[in-house]
Amino acid sequence: MDTPLSRFSLRLAYATNQLPRLAWYAGHDVVFRRLATRARETGRSRRPPAQSSVPAPGERRIYADMFNLLQQDLANVEAGIYPLPHDRDGSLATRLYRSRLFFDDLAEVHERRERNDFREVRNEETRGRRPDYYLQNFHFQSGGWLTEDSADRYDTQVEVLFKGTANAMRRQALPPLHEHFTGRDQRKLRLLDLGCGTGRFLDLVKQAWPRLPSFGLDLSDAYVHHARRHLRRRVRLNLIVANAEAIPLPAASMDAVTSIFTMHELPPGVRRTVIGEAARVLKPGGRLVLLDSLQRGDVPDYDGLLERFPQNYHEPYYKSYVTEDFAALAVRCGLVHRRNVTAFVSKVMVFDKPS
Numbered sequence: 001m002d003t004p005l006s007r008f009s010l011r012l013a014y015a016t017n018q019l020p021r022l023a024w025y026a027g028h029d030v031v032f033r034r035l036a037t038r039a040r041e042t043g044r045s046r047r048p049p050a051q052s053s054v055p056a057p058g059e060r061r062i063y064a065d066m067f068n069l070l071q072q073d074l075a076n077v078e079a080g081i082y083p084l085p086h087d088r089d090g091s092l093a094t095r096l097y098r099s100r101l102f103f104d105d106l107a108e109v110h111e112r113r114e115r116n117d118f119r120e121v122r123n124e125e126t127r128g129r130r131p132d133y134y135l136q137n138f139h140f141q142s143g144g145w146l147t148e149d150s151a152d153r154y155d156t157q158v159e160v161l162f163k164g165t166a167n168a169m170r171r172q173a174l175p176p177l178h179e180h181f182t183g184r185d186q187r188k189l190r191l192l193d194l195g196c197g198t199g200r201f202l203d204l205v206k207q208a209w210p211r212l213p214s215f216g217l218d219l220s221d222a223y224v225h226h227a228r229r230h231l232r233r234r235v236r237l238n239l240i241v242a243n244a245e246a247i248p249l250p251a252a253s254m255d256a257v258t259s260i261f262t263m264h265e266l267p268p269g270v271r272r273t274v275i276g277e278a279a280r281v282l283k284p285g286g287r288l289v290l291l292d293s294l295q296r297g298d299v300p301d302y303d304g305l306l307e308r309f310p311q312n313y314h315e316p317y318y319k320s321y322v323t324e325d326f327a328a329l330a331v332r333c334g335l336v337h338r339r340n341v342t343a344f345v346s347k348v349m350v351f352d353k354p355s
């Protein structure tokens, strides 16, 4: 029953879950920025600070937009679109361990950034076993996508980058799924998440639809291994190491395909192939939901931030991503573009395969 007291309890529970988390990751971000400033002041950083020719939002605007995102997240919970979220960052010991992994790696990331070296992971052992575009130290991170340490560090890196709002943004891909699944028996549907990484989005999917048969696919053994551990208690879940350019699943077998924060990591030609594959495995009437960074012009005040972002992090395909016409691309793959919704620094793009 929806009473003022039950609404108050829900809001309190939401705040109790989310605020300490934001403080934890925003605190990491503050320390990270101080270290970067000190590196510049002491001459250990010779790279000029990232610049943009167009305006970028100030801190106040960023915090206001983070607040709007959290309000939307809570409104979705109150509307019954998904349950009160559990971000499952692990015990204090786990969080401290991951925090140490994050800070311990900063010096190496810094050195790689200074040398503009992103080819470390392309070596005798890896060459030919993964596509060349994949064998890079994305974000200058140690191990690229290839090592267990990288997988254990990844979620802290992403949450620090977004000051603790990465999962809240990921959850904004759930409303179009809710709309698509409403009135249907979740046990008879199938969802596939492309580039599932460490499984954080699938965790959110499973919180909303525990009995929904779900598949996760990623090209990294290490990230899929981490996802299996993180999601070990979930049922009806199948995690596959494979290339999203050639999904090893039958045509017309999925009711929904999702891909979160992955499109900007792919070269333009690969992006097209992957969306074509998503369209192939969708059933007629099925839905594709992409969630990734804002694109240029979505929120013009943020364009400067989008321009600066790839100057600090090794993001070789981001520049092409921010101008990609996903609606036109999807149409060429036989999909219909339904809508885009922005959420802080992310956007959700919804496409349907005609029945």
Ligand SMILES: C[S@@+](CC[C@H](N)C(=O)[O-])C[C@H]1O[C@@H](n2cnc3c(N)ncnc32)[C@H](O)[C@@H]1O
Binding pocket: 134, 145, 158, 170, 194, 195, 196, 197, 198, 199, 200, 201, 217, 218, 219, 220, 223, 242, 243, 244, 245, 259, 260, 261, 262, 265, 266
């Ligand atoms: C930025 S991470 C996003 C991970 C996750 N979806 C999330 O929400 O954080 C990009 C992921 O895409 C995966 N990836 C990149 N290219 C791929 C490909 N061709 N096929 C499958 N996975 C790929 C990487 O291994 C990595 O786990």
